[in-house]
Amino acid sequence: MMSSENQTTRxxxxxxxxxxxxADGADTRMSDIAKKAGVSRQAVYLHFxxxxxLLIATTRHIDAKNNADARLEGSRAxxxxxxxxxxxxxxxxxxxxxxxVARALLAMxxxxxxxxxxxxxxxxxxxxxxxxAIQALIEAGQLTDLFNRDRATDALWALLSxxxxxxxxxxxxxxxxxxxxxxxxxxxxxxxxx
Amino acid sequence: MMSSENQTTRxxxxxxxxxxxxADGADTRMSDIAKKAGVSRQAVYLHFxxxxxLLIATTRHIDAKNNADARLEGSRAxxxxxxxxxxxxxxxxxxxxxxxVARALLAMxxxxxxxxxxxxxxxxxxxxxxxxAIQALIEAGQLTDLFNRDRATDALWALLSxxxxxxxxxxxxxxxxxxxxxxxxxxxxxxxxx
DNA sequence: CGCAAACTTTACACCGTGTAAAGTTGACAG
DNA sequence: CTGTCAACTTTACACGGTGTAAAGTTTGCG
Numbered sequence: 001m002m003s004s005e006n007q008t009t010r011x012x013x014x015x016x017x018x019x020x021x022x023a024d025g026a027d028t029r030m031s032d033i034a035k036k037a038g039v040s041r042q043a044v045y046l047h048f049x050x051x052x053x054l055l056i057a058t059t060r061h062i063d064a065k066n067n068a069d070a071r072l073e074g075s076r077a078x079x080x081x082x083x084x085x086x087x088x089x090x091x092x093x094x095x096x097x098x099x100x101v102a103r104a105l106l107a108m109x110x111x112x113x114x115x116x117x118x119x120x121x122x123x124x125x126x127x128x129x130x131x132x133a134i135q136a137l138i139e140a141g142q143l144t145d146l147f148n149r150d151r152a153t154d155a156l157w158a159l160l161s162x163x164x165x166x167x168x169x170x171x172x173x174x175x176x177x178x179x180x181x182x183x184x185x186x187x188x189x190x191x192x193x194x
Numbered sequence: 195m196m197s198s199e200n201q202t203t204r205x206x207x208x209x210x211x212x213x214x215x216x217a218d219g220a221d222t223r224m225s226d227i228a229k230k231a232g233v234s235r236q237a238v239y240l241h242f243x244x245x246x247x248l249l250i251a252t253t254r255h256i257d258a259k260n261n262a263d264a265r266l267e268g269s270r271a272x273x274x275x276x277x278x279x280x281x282x283x284x285x286x287x288x289x290x291x292x293x294x295v296a297r298a299l300l301a302m303x304x305x306x307x308x309x310x311x312x313x314x315x316x317x318x319x320x321x322x323x324x325x326x327a328i329q330a331l332i333e334a335g336q337l338t339d340l341f342n343r344d345r346a347t348d349a350l351w352a353l354l355s356x357x358x359x360x361x362x363x364x365x366x367x368x369x370x371x372x373x374x375x376x377x378x379x380x381x382x383x384x385x386x387x388x
Numbered sequence: 389c390g391c392a393a394a395c396t397t398t399a400c401a402c403c404g405t406g407t408a409a410a411g412t413t414g415a416c417a418g
Numbered sequence: 419c420t421g422t423c424a425a426c427t428t429t430a431c432a433c434g435g436t437g438t439a440a441a442g443t444t445t446g447c448g
Contacts, residue, residue, distance in 0.1 A: 009425080026304045029404065040427050042407095050406070107304055110220045110297070146379070154366040155376065163357040172348040182349065185340070189383035203394080223435065234396050236438095244437070389448100396443070402436085412427070418420090 010047050012037045014061040017054060021100035026107040030054075052105075052114040059101050059122065066097055072129055080140030081192050085184050087133040088160065091126060092180045095165045102162050123157075130156040134191070142193050152191055159186060204241050207231045208255040211248060215294035220301040224248075246299075246308040253295050253316065260291055266323055274334030275386050279378055281327040282354065285320060286374045289359045296356050317351075324350040328385070336387050346385055353380060 016036035020028045030051060034041040048054040063069070071094060075086030095102075108115040131153045137143040143152060158164075160183060168174045168182070210230035214222045224245060228235040242248040257263070265288060269280030289296075302309040325347045331337040337346060352358075354377060362368045362376070 030406090031404085042428080043426055045406070046426070051404095103304070107301070110301055151368075154362060154368065155380075158358050158361045158366070161358065161361055164352050164355065167352045167355055168348060172352070174348065186349075186380070186384050190380050224437090225435085236397080237395055239437070240395070245435095391446105391448090393446090394444085397441085399439085399441105401438080404435100405433085407432080408430085410428085410430105413425085415423095415425105417422090 009037075009039065009043070011061070013039065013044055013047055013054070014058050017058045018062060018100065021055075021058070021104050023100075026100075026103040028104065050114075052108065052112050052118065055101055055105050055108075055115065056118040059098060059105070059118075062098055062101065066094070068094065075133070078136070080136055080142050081188065083136035084133045084156075084187055084191070087129055088183050088187060089180060091129060091160055092165070092183055093176070095162055096169075096176065099162065099166070103166075106162075126160070127153060127157050130160065137191060144191055144193050147191065155190060156187060159183060159190075203231075203233065203237070205255070207233065207238055207241055207248070208252050211252045212256060212294065215249075215252070215298050217294075220294075220297040222298065244308075246302060246306050246312065249295055249299050249302075249309065250312040253292060253299070253312075256292055256295065260288070262288065269327070272330070274330055274336045275382065277330035278327045278350075278381055278385070281323055282377050282381060283374060285323060285354055286359070286377055287370070289356055290363075290370065293356065293360070297360075300356075320354070321347060321351050324354065331385060338385055338387050341385065349384060350381060353377060353384075 013033065017028070017033045020032055020036055024032070030044055031041045033054070034044045037044070044054065048057060072087075072090050075083050075090055078086045102119075105115050105119045109119055110116075131149070134143065134149055134152045134156060137152075138149060143149075147155065165179060168179050169176060174182070207227060211222070211227045214226055214230055218226070224238055225235045227248070228238045231238070238248065242251060266281075266284050269277050269284055272280045296313075299309050299313045303313055304310075325343070328337065328343055328346045328350060331346075332343060337343075341349065359373060362373050363370060368376070
């Protein structure tokens, strides 16, 4: 059934989508993507049922290309506050990679339930990473008394949101390295026992 | 020219828009607003040239109803870290008031330049408030050495963003008072000299 | 009476998404 | 060399929301 040929076109659509979202922004149209992939607009619908699913598939494609799981699991060895830092490094430096698609998905969050569900799923996974980092702090006896586990996870999760990254790096123009440093400092200041 | 009658209809549209955005969310249509105001959809266009301008006018209307300026200027008397707290109280407790319109405006940020400009203008004003609070810290010799004035303002601004408020109170379900307390604690932890 | 402002009603252009279906192309199986 | 099947193209269209256009209605008022 020609799976290698099929993959090639499908992949061309995915990477076109990816690159357009990175460059042109969240309002990229189906026809733009098709054009860039060198394919008719209808052909896109042969591979993806709708815009939301295309975007979702694109995130998965990016994850695969970036070994996302490996990058985000790399922090497992570290203990206590070191693990917190490792997680901030891993996730904080992964945000730029997915930012384009994230923006597009967020833009349709209010109108498209499928897009909302896809985004929520991803963010839940990130929250899982936050929780693991907090758990490591607890095990090392380093978590402030001011938070229980849930609240500490919420606080870290909010701190590391894509929108906060967007504001500091894009709106305020902070270099990525400054963003990472600031997040580590802030996370320590609010979460780690003195 | 019947300015009181005119105002009445215009105001009915504005408050309808306001309440619908608070209840139904950011995807409220022009026709919904018209219906709620007891007026034809076309009549809305007699008062506002387009959706963006209606939303902008609605924020101004809300500001007027809430004495926004007074609330946000109330912190002027306080000095140093007290002023920081006063600003967090004022702005943090004002966010819920404008959240509905903010969401709608943000939703069209990517597609409508007018909406983007209006939002940016408002957020610049908030940044001004952040800057004044940081300035108060500097004057009291209480700002950490780790930040210069600009960076400290950026950090506070990002911390107090509408989206972070949204995530903590809506997604995580924090009570408003917990949000305020957490923001004060965090702002102190990262900005105020020990 | 007659004008004018505020509004209604009807109609339509525009855009982007998604559906539907008939036509083209090329590989490969018998 | 022929028939078939999958991948893709082309054309056409329905839908929903925004915004424009223009003719009609109501009401107050000089």
